[in-house]
Amino acid sequence: xxxxxxxxxxxxxxxxxxxxxxxxxxxxxxxxxxxxxxxxxxxxxxxxxxxxxxxxxxxxxxxxxxxxxxxxxxxxxxxxxxxxxxxxxxxxxxxxxxxxxxxxxxxxxxxxxxxxxxxxxxxxxxxxxxxxxxxxxxxxxxxxxxxxxxxxxxxxxxxxxxxxxxxxxxxxxxxxxxxxxxxxxxxxxxxxxxxxxxxxxxxxxxxxxxxxxxxxxxxxxxxxxxxxxxxxxxxxxxxxxxxxxxxxxxxxxxxxxxxxxxxxxxxxxxxxxxxxxxxxxxxxxxxxxxxxxxxxxxxxxxxxxxxxxxxxxxxxxxxxxxxxxxxxxxxxxxxxxxxxxxxxxxxxxxxxxxxxxxxxxxxxxxxxxxxx
Amino acid sequence: xxxxxxxxxxxxxxxxxxxxxxxxxxxxxxxxxxxxxxxxxxxxxxxxxxxxxxxxxxxxxxxxxxxxxxxxxxxxxxxxxxxxxxxxxxxxxxxxxxxxxxxxxxxxxxxxxxxxxxxxxxxxxxxxxxxxxxxxxxxxxxxxxxxxxxxxxxxxxxxxxxxxxxxxxxxxxxxxxxxxxxxxxxxxxxxxxxxxxxxxxxxxxxxxxxxxxxxxxxxxxxxxxxxxxxxxxxxxxxxxxxxxxxxxxxxxxxxxxxxxxxxxxxxxxxxxxxx
Numbered sequence: 001x002x003x004x005x006x007x008x009x010x011x012x013x014x015x016x017x018x019x020x021x022x023x024x025x026x027x028x029x030x031x032x033x034x035x036x037x038x039x040x041x042x043x044x045x046x047x048x049x050x051x052x053x054x055x056x057x058x059x060x061x062x063x064x065x066x067x068x069x070x071x072x073x074x075x076x077x078x079x080x081x082x083x084x085x086x087x088x089x090x091x092x093x094x095x096x097x098x099x100x101x102x103x104x105x106x107x108x109x110x111x112x113x114x115x116x117x118x119x120x121x122x123x124x125x126x127x128x129x130x131x132x133x134x135x136x137x138x139x140x141x142x143x144x145x146x147x148x149x150x151x152x153x154x155x156x157x158x159x160x161x162x163x164x165x166x167x168x169x170x171x172x173x174x175x176x177x178x179x180x181x182x183x184x185x186x187x188x189x190x191x192x193x194x195x196x197x198x199x200x201x202x203x204x205x206x207x208x209x210x211x212x213x214x215x216x217x218x219x220x221x222x223x224x225x226x227x228x229x230x231x232x233x234x235x236x237x238x239x240x241x242x243x244x245x246x247x248x249x250x251x252x253x254x255x256x257x258x259x260x261x262x263x264x265x266x267x268x269x270x271x272x273x274x275x276x277x278x279x280x281x282x283x284x285x286x287x288x289x290x291x292x293x294x295x296x297x298x299x300x301x302x303x304x305x306x307x308x309x310x311x312x313x314x315x316x317x318x319x320x321x322x323x324x325x326x327x328x329x330x331x332x333x334x335x336x337x338x339x340x341x342x343x344x345x346x347x348x349x350x351x352x353x354x355x356x357x358x359x360x361x362x363x364x365x366x367x368x369x370x371x372x
Numbered sequence: 373x374x375x376x377x378x379x380x381x382x383x384x385x386x387x388x389x390x391x392x393x394x395x396x397x398x399x400x401x402x403x404x405x406x407x408x409x410x411x412x413x414x415x416x417x418x419x420x421x422x423x424x425x426x427x428x429x430x431x432x433x434x435x436x437x438x439x440x441x442x443x444x445x446x447x448x449x450x451x452x453x454x455x456x457x458x459x460x461x462x463x464x465x466x467x468x469x470x471x472x473x474x475x476x477x478x479x480x481x482x483x484x485x486x487x488x489x490x491x492x493x494x495x496x497x498x499x500x501x502x503x504x505x506x507x508x509x510x511x512x513x514x515x516x517x518x519x520x521x522x523x524x525x526x527x528x529x530x531x532x533x534x535x536x537x538x539x540x541x542x543x544x545x546x547x548x549x550x551x552x553x554x555x556x557x558x559x560x561x562x563x564x565x566x567x568x569x570x571x572x573x574x575x576x577x578x579x580x581x582x583x584x585x586x587x588x589x590x591x592x593x594x595x596x597x598x599x600x601x602x603x604x605x606x607x608x609x610x611x612x613x614x615x616x617x618x619x620x621x622x623x624x625x626x627x628x629x630x631x632x633x634x635x636x637x638x639x640x641x642x643x644x645x646x647x
Contacts, residue, residue, distance in 0.1 A: 193592075246493060356613075
């Protein structure tokens with residue numbers, strides 16, 4: 001055989017390998033809280049006013065049924081563009097031309113940057129007829145307020161990441177987030193593989209401020225101790241569902257929306273925001289500075305936080321409503337399964353904006369925990 | 373200059389390689405030298421990797437895991453490839469197809485099948501319990517062992533194919549000559565068959581070892597809390613943090629390792645052949 005036969009066989013084998021490994025892979029993280037799908041690409045044939053909305057896919061504003069009344073009353077058409085991430089939305093806001101976006105949905109992690117960057121229009125809440133029905137906490141949501149005390153965004157929907165538990169095996173609902181660090185559930189815990197949730201949860205358990213933890217070493221130590229108590233760390237919601245459904249876990253860090261969906265599917269799952277807190281998120285509607293339809297945009301926001309729309313959206317598998325009247329109208333069982341009540345809401349710490357350096361630092365800590 | 377018709381036919385492939393392999397690689401290489409804060413060129417990403425012992429340790433444990441998978445694959449694949457090439461006539465195509473079936477299976481389907489098979493209360497668990505070999509859960513899932521099993525299953529067919537190809541084209545009269553000169557079966561294997569199959573073995577080793585080094589799906593899903601490898605760290609950088617700069621730097625450290633190992637495997641294969 002010649003010297004080059006190693007190379008020949010290698011090239012041949014690689015060719016075979018490439019031929020056969022046609023399968024691609026990806027972690028699918030679907031929008032857990034989405035409801036019906038809508039076709040947004042429909043173009044209007046008439047000269048109706050168009051309201052340009054940037055939002056997540058399958059997230060209320062592309063639900064034809066939900067939008068119908070507004071479109072009819074205002075003789076307009078809602079045109080959805082989808083955002084891929086919060087950072088994507090921030091980029092869109094920075095680069096969009098005049099009149100390209102009328103309403104968008106930033107969460108608290110990018111709101112400060114958007115307000116400071118002078119990208120958003122202040123909102124005159126006195127013009128929102130439904131504003132007074134919002135949960136008190138949301139009327140003064142601090143991330144929505146600028147330094148000038150004006151409100152730049154209106155909370156629309158929210159949810160939490162807290163404790164889910166198996167109601168068959170855990171008789172009393174856990175009252176503390178420390179249950180995720182408790183020896184008595186050894187091997188029956190599923191913590192989330194996410195640096196942000198991991199550190200915020202550990203900070204809650206230690207009584208530190210989850211957004212500005214004072215002692216990262218103590219957090220690391222706690223997470224290292226917690227590691228061996230887990231069945232596994234879960235990453236996709238689907239992973240958690242399978243672990244739960246097969247009875248392999250009793251408690252876990254979970255999203256409110258998915259818990260509610262799982263309960264609807266008949267799983268013996270309970271969800272609590274324990275007394276020492278949980279992690280919250282809230283999506284807010286805002287109007288970009290360079291919108292050309294600010295009046296209509298404001299009307300639209302008012303419509304989206306109305307009791308009726310919020311009730312329909314939330315009770316149809318959507319996230320929790322910011323409108324208290326809507327929350328009260330929802331079937332209590334369902335509301336409880338996603339901890340939509342005011343007491344739970346007031347216990348939440350909302351995720352704040354973090355700069356890249358902090359993200360890297362937190363991720364390094366979490367990687368060290370996982371790799372040890 | 374005369375345009376060679378044959379070489380003109382390779383242009384589309386060359387263009388593909390240029391556009392979708394070489395240029396992206398160069399872009400990522402440049403990215404790996406970008407600073408997170410200032411965006412200027414810097415060595416800080418590489419410095420971070422080499423000054424944090426955790427990353428070195430993790431790379432080391434990933435290397436060991438990949439070597440283990442490679443050795444196990446070789447031990448499984450060689451006898452199978454030998455029997456297919458030298459002992460079986462009609463049946464070998466059936467075995468070849470069976471070996472190749474994992475190739476046709478989507479990676480996630482394959483991984484989740486292992487998950488269901490290995491989990492507590494899963495098929496393997498129940499089998500062991502019915503024979504009285506285990507009382508409770510086996511506890512294999514979410515350990516490094518599960519990752520090694522999953523990776524071996526995914527990659528050993530490559531090894532079978534390469535070794536089979538090397539053995540298939542070997543002249544059988546060499547074996548006859550060796551035997552007729554009085555060599556034992558073992559000596560014949562050690563001094564004649566194995567050296568000749570070495571190119572196949574070494575390319576098999578390369579093809580199993582290299583993807584193991586960069587794997588992240590099997591470790592993440594089957595390894596659970598014990599599933600952190602250098603591949604999952606890179607994945608986290610890209611998908612959790614959008615930390616492309618540091619992620620690219622780790623990827624290129626891994627790439628350098630891959631090149632070193634490929635060079636070593638190649639040299640080893642050639643040395644064996646020429647002896």
